[in-house]
Amino acid sequence: MSTNETPKPLPASDEAWWRNAVVYEIAAISFQDSNGDGQGDLPGLLQRIDYLNWLGVGAVWLTPIYRSPNRDFGYDIADFCAVDPRFGTQEDFDEVVRALHDSGIRIILDLVPNHTSDEHAWFTESRASRSNPKADWYLWAEAGPNGGPPNNWLSRFGGSGWEWCEERRQFYYHSFLPSQPDLNWRNREVREAMASTMRFWLDRGVDGFRVDASAVLIKDDLLRDNPPDPEADDKTPPPQANMPVFTDDRPEAMDCIEYIRGVLDEYDGRLLCGEVQGKTDRIGHFYGNSKPRLNLPLNFALLDTEWNAISLQATIDAYFNAIPKGAWPDFVIGGHDKHRVASKLGQAQARILAMLLMTIRGTPFLFAGDEIGSEQVPIPAEQVRDPFERLVKGFDLGRDPERAPLRWDDTEAGGFTTGEPWLPLSGDRARNIEAQQRDGKSLLNLYRELIALRRREPCLLHGEYRPRRAQNDVFSFERSLGETEILVGLNLSGEPRLFEWQGNGLILLSSGLDRGPGKVDGPIHLKPNEGVIVKVTR
Structure with a gap:
């Protein structure tokens, strides 16, 4: 294929492909540098597609690579239809799309319409x-x-x-x-211009978009003042002192999302997911009523919940109750502006989260590095790049710690660059992709096994979700499809716990380091921080 030829999209299927895919977010600047300037780029990403294929992800979500002065991580776009030279060229992008599609991997771009x-x-x-x-x-x-x-x-x-x-x-x-x-967005010409930018990328084979700040596309046309937040105190960041009643989640914003979805639906088999604001009970209306809106309003409930069995069961139940009947769920555990979850949970429970993410009903989203348990990287004050941290100090809002470059090996620059990294890498040199690929019991290999298991077991992809009562620090649920029933039991404590169930089954996978697949009778004595996936036998 000529490098000047526009890449072809992957063929659409009868079923929405995103229901089966694991979506892997990549910030290109932090993924792989190819030219030694300390910043990741598209040729660098091209070098690592074999890794994505090895891991088994079904789609890559790429943060903005458009031309930008880069004052806000590329979300300040100066040309929606041009690749920024620091990432490469349009030809580099096209080659990335071709290589991903040749590996059966879709590509989603950030759309920044606000x-x-x-x-x-x-x-x-x-x-x-x-x-x-x-x-x-x-x-x-x-x-x-x-x-x-x-x-x-x-x-x-x-x-x-x-x-x-x-x-x-x-x-x-x-x-x-x-x-x-x-x-x-009340201006018709603005909408048409944004539609043209979408078609530019869709015509180049892009498989969909993640809509940035989708809930704030319309503001109150009367310019009414936002009321003060009665719950704000001295611990509330100043930008959150008022309730954004007249700037966020306006009813008219849903019309904007419907318009964007209409453009996307001119093309077969394309995904529209989006960043939404508000509490879980508001997420349902982003799916749409009489007109479709987002295929997947991104759900960060797993990042926001208290990490114990009782809170987790309530969080997940509230989410499933909030989405419309027939809507497809999703669960996100990381992102370019979300603190690294392994820093919150610890490495042992990061394995439990991996098992939950890959077995619960819905599309999993993870951020590059989550699969090796990357943690927040301390950033010295003089190296801070994030304007949020520089402008709103003292509230732990900085996003550089999760944006630090990915560590591929244990060298000083982590295999990421031959130059000076744009942000410091993790000081934990042992936590890197190369080492975890070699270690069959690493978190990385657990993710790979879980992704492969999802593909092998239709019940984990399409089966119904049936909650069970959380007891004794064990969160558990069932997945069922026809005659197939799979049980998932997760010990959220650092002590042994009993996973209560009766019957016979086969352990398909354990998150523990010394329990392999095999026959089992319920109940199961779970080791500290252990989760198991059991296929029930009759």
């Missing part, structure tokens, strides 16, 4: 005057009565969400950095 960089040509034109063709493409407003901002809306990165523009003698709104002006 805002652009202030260096985007659209904003340059919009800010030039109040009469130019793109004057209404962003959220502009007159100054308030005192000459200050139009209302009390806050930026998530601290301070007012309004920035003065001398050229227009008006304020523009930014949900994030002042260099990230929000687009006006």
Whole structure:
């Protein structure tokens, strides 16, 4: 195939492919560097596709690789239809798509419809005057009565969400950095322009999008002030002092998501997942009612729950009760702006989480490094890159610790680069992919076995979820499909526990280090931090 030929999409199937896939998020800048500049790039990702194939993931979600001044991890986009030179070229991207598809792996791109960089040509034109063709493409407003901002809306990165523009003698709104002006999704031309960017990538074989900040696409057209949060105190980060009633999760935002979904549905077999705000009980409406919205509103409940059997059963039950009948669930355990879960749970319980993630009903999402138990990397103050940490200090909001480059081996630069890494790598040199690939009992090999088991057992992919009562620190559930029944028992304590069930079965897999597959009769004496998957025999 010529390198100038547009990559072909993988064929669509009768069943939505994402129901069977494990989705693996990659921040290209932290995955693999190919040229020694200390930043990961697309040629580096190309070098590691064999690893993705070995692990068994079904899809890669790639954080933004678009042209950007990179003030916010590439989410400040200056050109939606160009690859940033620090990541490579359009040809490099096309080659990544081809190589992934040749391995049977789909690719999902981040779609950032809420805002652009202030260096985007659209904003340059919009800010030039109040009469130019793109004057209404962003959220502009007159100054308030005192000459200050139009209302009390806050930026998530601290301070007012309004920035003065001398050229227009008006304020523009930014949900994030002042260099990230929000687009006006009430403008039909804005929607059509964003649709064109989507088609650009879909025509190049991209298998779907993860919509960034999907709940904030529309703000109140009356510019009403947000009310103070009555529960805010001195431990509340300043950007969260008000309740975002008039800026987040507006009913009109659902129309925007429906529009985006409509564009995606022009193409067969494409996925739309998205970052949604709010509590679990609000997640259901992001799936859609009369019109479809997101295929998968991303669910971070496993990251937010207290890690004990009683809390876990309540969290999972609340989630399944919140999604509409027939909707497909998903579970996310990591991300580029989520603290590393292994730092919260510890390495022993990270194995339990892996078993839960790969056996519960729904599509699993993990972030590169979760499969080896990567933890938060301490970042010296002088090396902090994240604007959130620099602007809102003292609240543990910095995202650099989870964005540190992936450690492939135990060398100083971890096999990630031959240069100086853009962020420090973990000081735990022993926790690396190469070492864990060699160790048959490592967390990495447990993930690989679990992913392979999902593929072998249709019950784990498609079976119904049936909760069981959590008792004595053991969280357990059943999966059933036709005559097949699989039990999962997870010991969430560091002490031995009894997994109560009656009958005969085959242990398909244990998260423990010294229990292999084989026949078993219930109940099972679980070792500390052990989980088991049992296929019931009649």
